[in-house]
Amino acid sequence: MITRKITRKWEKLPGKNTFCCDGRVMMARQKGVFYLTLFLIVGTCSLFFAFECPYLAVHLSPAIPVFAVLLFVFVMAMLLRTSFSDPGVLPRALPEEANFIEMEIEAANGNVLAGQRPPPRIKNVQINNQIVKLKYCYTCKIFRPPRASHCSICDNCVDRFDHHCPWVGNCVGKRNYRYFYLFTLSLSLLTIYIFAFDIVHVVLRSVDSGFVNTLKETPGTVLEVLVCFFTLWSVVGLTGFHTYLISLNQTTNEDIKGSWSGKNRVQNPYSHKNIIKNCCEVLCGPTYPSVLDRRGLMLEDSCSSAPSNGATTVPLNKSSNPATQTTKSSAPLIPNEHTPDEAKPSIGSGTQKSSSSPKEEKPSSPISPNAVAPAVIKESTH
């Protein structure tokens, strides 16, 4: 009797992400800093609503707290969107695709003498009269599309990879970059807003009761001012930095590596050479769908019918179990090679909040969970 257990695809996805709400939410593993961000924002705003707003609504205008609420809701929505959505993860290649690519590489490289290092796996592509090198990802077994990069923290290749941001607990990539930018922008506005009205509130109250008494009556104000003061410099700086990047249609990753710095007449092939067009493309472009299909259903037969050719499990299913992998099945010929490292990026401006640099992939052995039993797929008649 075959009983079918239904699992969702997110349960079998490789990579180091955590999923919540049955696959609807996707984040990195380390979420501690994200909780701190949440706490700071919610905490500061709560203090503002508790201490400042009643006084300001009465003495100045009720529009002040209303606008603060709207801004707060917007900030939270953007933060949660950035943190919970798929940044543009590229799924790993299934075995047949990986083999196909291997064979193309071998064909391109020709014969390599024993003992000699095979040449690095790079494909050259011409984009807008510029030669762009596509690198091979040993973990995901694909040639990365242009602007994609492998995040070693999440262990995924991400399309249009910007950086991994611990403050939002997720990578920032093609799909969530605009939410990230709007988050930093709205947070800057919120911080400035709260800071400004804190000062106004203290001044107004001090006129009536004196400075020290004011601080005694509304102790929250001191805390808010402190938090806002320090947040202001970093967040406003970060917003400015990303505005600059957007106007040039560059990613943080490219900026740090100096990919389009102008040396050797290398120019950014993705830029439209027009600030408005660049901004429009990044911020108003189409909303790309996730290719991960986290909530798709997978059928898994729990009875152990003939596991050889008769394996009835869907290929992706087997990708979860690391114990059954062998290094042979997907990359038989190529030993575990380190790609030639470009210069390790140094952490850029001090205002850059993302402390972890977007590292290139490390040479993980091909324990990629895509080592699916080929029996399921290749039922060749030979």
Added chain:
Amino acid sequence: MYNPEVKHNCCSHSSSVSGSRMLLHPLQRLHLTVRSLSREWRGFQHRDRSFTVSGIMGTEFHNLQELRHTASLATKVFIQRDYSDGTICKFQTKFPTELDSRIERSLFEETVKTLNCYYAEAEKISGQSYLESCLACATAYFIFLCMETRYEKILKKISMYIQEQNEKIFAPRGLLLTDPIERGMRVIEISIFEDSSSSSSSSSGSSPSSSTAQ
């Protein structure tokens, strides 16, 4: 029957199936099974955010079990992305040699070009996409919880188109197109089937993958 509306002017795919008789393998049973596969898949599809894919993916392998005595998967060919125009989604129209004896070049190219057109339309930065983005931003993107984006609508059209192409053109020739979204929009996977009753013929195109599979 499907009738995907093709509103944009650059794509006018013809749905003529008859074509030439060059490829009639004894694979009519395969054709029927592929059609039943696609119907079964449509009945059992679930995708994130109510976007249903009517392409043939996971269950095709599962159901393939049942058809092993009629047809077997010989090999797969992957049509790679064409990055010459930047990062937009576009596939190479280069005709793979493995399909030489299976399908006419023109039919194949037409399919790929139509797909490219669809993707170009989805990713076009036009007035409509600005409007959608601005409206969404104004609602803090809550509107996406109830509204389908333009891209998703076009992806549905694409999957219907691929299904139609599979039923009319590819399945009769023993081929199966997989929707690129199932492969991360990286490749168009074309599965090549052999009828195991006519087994002694080597797999089409004598693709190297079979010989160096080990």
